[in-house]
Amino acid sequence: MWCGSVTAIPDSVGSLISLTQLLINGSAIKELPISIGSLSYLKELSVGNCKDLSKLPDSIEGLASLVELQLDRTPITHLPDQVGALKMLRKLEMRNCKDLRFLPESIGSMLALTTLNFVGANISELPESIGMLENLIILRLNNCTQLCKLPSSIGNLKSLHHLWMEETAVTELPESFGMLSSLMILKMAKKPYIELSGNSMPNSTEFPTSFSNLCLLVELNARAWKLCGKIPDDFAKLSSLESLNLGYNNFFSLPSSLTGLFNLKRLLLPYCKELNLSMPGSKIPDWFSREVVRFSERKNLKIKGVIICVVVSLDLQIPDDLRDQLPIIADHRPIVSKLKDGYEISIIEHDPPIIKGLKLKKYGIHLVFEDDDDYDGDE
Template structure:
């Protein structure tokens, strides 16, 4: 309605409208220089139309905006100029030009009201020279402006809150004046791969919450006083040449997320460094790995990523991270973890994938929910917790052949028993399977509330011997005796042997009873496996009790595994109703033979 009112005033003269938003009208006004002081806003996004995106608005004159003295909003994309701009309104509040074609802002650009400056994917090489005053400017976004060489003097931009320079691949240095931006909260330099200079003093960044330097391949140091950025919540220095972080990092009392992924002290290789490494090989592996900063002061840290850092050992003070929930140690060179790791009382996810030298896992924290130990090819032993408090819900031991050699299929029983001891009836609330399906995302079960099912993945080519009902197809139907749903039933266990040639990763599990069905979903990552693997899945008794239909008088259960387009390649499939007597029997007898690997 508002648009029509604007158009009615001067139906055939869009240059006299207050707002322009239709491509054809904007094209006419800009190319024929028909703009007037009446225009306050121009918004066009040609990226949503393929034909317009390809041709854009070509041949714009330098005077196209000359008469638009009251223009406050300019949001355009893929607009090309045949000459330099001669004028932009000093009333502009928002200036957004995706693909801005010039090397810099026009010399005539003197607006004191500018609030946002967004020029993603632009051809700009520098914003302005010297010091300019933009007292109201809060956002500068030049992301993916691949020709940007340097940043301007920020002294005249005291209220800047967001500075996004992601993907500015020619950027080599950041002007030291950035350190005086006391209101800056977000500073992104991700993938500025030629950045080699960063301000050595950031004492003024008192409001900074997010600093992202990920992918700055040539950056080899952080400011010594990084700890003075007292409001910092996220620090990402992944894939940089940094191999030592200042000890002042312990002053960051609000730090929530720290990523040092890929910080192994190696600069990007050139032909010169390649030949030099051949002539003078480094024989000391410890000289190249990340030198760990102290961790004891990071009391608010929840996520820590130390993957791909060539670490030979993990410092013992990692146990002081009392708020840590997610720890990623993938692809490092240590052979064990420090005993203090069991002090991480809030740790939920531990990743040690592809730690090829890891031989022993010590006692892990009681609250841990997911352990990813895929491709730990030297892993032989796991220290079970002294107390029955482990809440493992997902255990991935892909290609951990030595572990299976050490424990046989008793490993599955051991871990399942630990889980059942704290997830037994009455121990905690459970989710109702009738409410919604279980969802397994990225090798971790995801449900909205309650307990997760127990899931374990390890090498093996046979269904465990204690599974009574087995099949060579992805379907099993068994009869249920009277009173099968009694107080001794702990749940239903499933086992499946996957064919390693099967690349399907989304499996649906169906349980059909007389009067209804339960469903679940499992997403299996496309990891490279060297032989067949067994998946164990366990549903608790309470999850059956809370079904939305009458289940206790069922006479059969028909279990099926499905994929989106047909039947999965399953070598064998098993189902077992697990009662308390089974666990007691496991304690008294060595029931199982080790699976054939």
């Protein structure tokens, strides 16, 4: 490994019939000898970071015992069809193979595969045959920026536990996606869309109706997936969720059925600018101050947040086009970083109100300091 002056492997390597590992990472070889197919006991072949290795020989089909194949950061453009003969292969890694454009259909014949890693490859699609990999547990597709769609057969991956597909060009999940009955981790975040002057908002997307069938899903990161409108009520069927990131999306409400997510520990909703989180009720909890709050610095205790609770009424008989577009609480900006000793915090009602028919009935303010957010009551 890392013998940068080694430019060739001799044909005689095929005579090492008992060889189980061949690790030549970081060498300067340009090709593997055809005789490598004679290594029927070889279990691990690693040629990562071989910058001049652009293809594998067809004779690779002779590696009947191969369990791991590592081809990271090589200029390989494609895998030969003969790769499907590797019936014992469990792990195939091709991270940052920038020249890799497609995968052969024969990959579906590698039935022992448990891990596929194509992070950073330039493939535009996955072959339909990938659905035949019934033992696949981990599929990594992060930063495959040319990947535009997933095959409908992906729902056949009954053993798939982890799917990473962050920063891809996929904008729609196939209806079969909900058939991934073992899926536990789904990370498919995208870079947040930056709205520039003159640019129109990109098209919205929706999850397939079958998505709520993923009852074993523990973590979902769907940041910046252009989700608009309402999050469906049946989202609450994802009863195993512990972490949910829906930041940088454009939906305006969350369903009340989310109360059924009993295992949820982390809910991330940053930069959901259309959202107005509210709940029905008319009582301000006792731990809120009804008066103007004066901020006083506390020694060795940093302020962590300002919680504002308001009770408002809406006269729905008064028409107003802005009601569905603007949040009820306007001009609410992060203020923690601005607070200085002696500053006063209060709620101001616009007169006339920005939204017609809106009246402020009650309000309360609560400052949260470090170690001060563990409330023991039932509110």
